[in-house]
Amino acid sequence: MALAQIGRIGVLTSGGDCAGLNAVIRAVTARAVNHYGLQVYGILDGTLGLMERPLRYVELAPSTFDGRIFREGGTVLGTTNKGDPFRFPMADGSVRDRSQDFGDGVRELGLDALVVIGGDGSMSIVSRLCHAVGVGMVGVPKTIDNDVHGTDFSIGHATAVGVVTDAMDRLQPTAASHHRVMIVEVMGRDAGYIAMQGGIAGGADVVLVPEIPYSMDGVATAIRKVLDRGRTHALVVVAEGVKRDDGTVVHLPASTRYGGIGHWLGERIADTTHTETRVTILGHVQRGGSPSPQDRLLASAFGVHAVDLVMRGQLDRMVAWRNLSVVDVPLSEVTIGARPLDPNGTLATTAHGLGIYIGDTEAAG
Ligand SMILES: Nc1ncnc2c1ncn2[C@@H]1O[C@H](COP(=O)(O)OP(=O)(O)OP(=O)(O)O)[C@@H](O)[C@H]1O
């Protein structure tokens, strides 16, 4: 296939950070420079680096990443998950469309294409931006939430599930020693992938996710069953986006961000089962740390394939992982919102098969 006329590309990270971002930037840089002889500019702080003046970017070389950085969490480029460029909140309180600043930045730097490493929100926002200013992009899915359509896995998810599993391994002995019910609140926005996978891997007795309705009766019965069988402790995983049983959302104080359902649930479980409960909110611990081997492999395959797509002129696509292979999908199939966990899919069926209470779904019979 003929190669597109590309000399310089930009790469940026956007949305919440996660483990494995540096490994993607490393793979993009290695493939672009070593194989195609391109120049790679790393844009700082997501879309902001191209919107602000002076422009904020660094030229990347494979040697930057070879030793240490690809093993580390976070993103050396920085990122942002606020300030929609189409409705950018200005210092004077007004809101401005700053998409043309972004376009001017792309032109000023002479970028022939952009590799955008982001979650569902970033894929939507940045692909709209790229269309508006006439530059091609290839997306690389990352998010601990795993809620990007079109790919089995997004970068950062496996590491986050590892953090949850490790936390459960640490909580089980202390729960057992004190005969307590431990509640672990995990991230995921409106998607239950982290909770369901962490719950299965970490030996939970109850897993609550936003996609599956539950009842306090169901939760209490499940815990009582565990206790009646002779085990004197239980483990509960709840996703941050789960609502109270009356359907109301639990937010952090004075915020629209999720957080706190674990404490609400802990009190209700203590009341209904007459057990002692303790609550752990894992929070941003799930986003940090060294990427797992799976995330490093995914990041490497995604980075290489993203550059190959750019060079073949196959833009407006996102790299993806399906059935043991790296593939790519049109961005239009991805930018349709966040992907929910299938309430009747393999994860739900497996959890139910293990005897975990997951709420009221067909998978739960
Ligand atoms: N490039 C960006 N500039 C400004 N805001 C952004 C950008 N990308 C995402 N956002 C905002 O960040 C918030 C988080 O969005 P979303 O969760 O969809 O991010 P994401 O890119 O999917 O990453 P993650 O899910 O890992 O946080 C949303 O309010 C979204 O509008």
Ligand SMILES: O=P(O)(O)OC[C@H]1O[C@](O)(CO)[C@@H](O)[C@@H]1O
């Ligand atoms: O970094 P912030 O703004 O607290 O965002 C937290 C959110 O980002 C994520 O970590 C990733 O989307 C969610 O799981 C969580 O709700």
Ligand SMILES: [Mg+2]
């Ligand atoms: Mg997201």
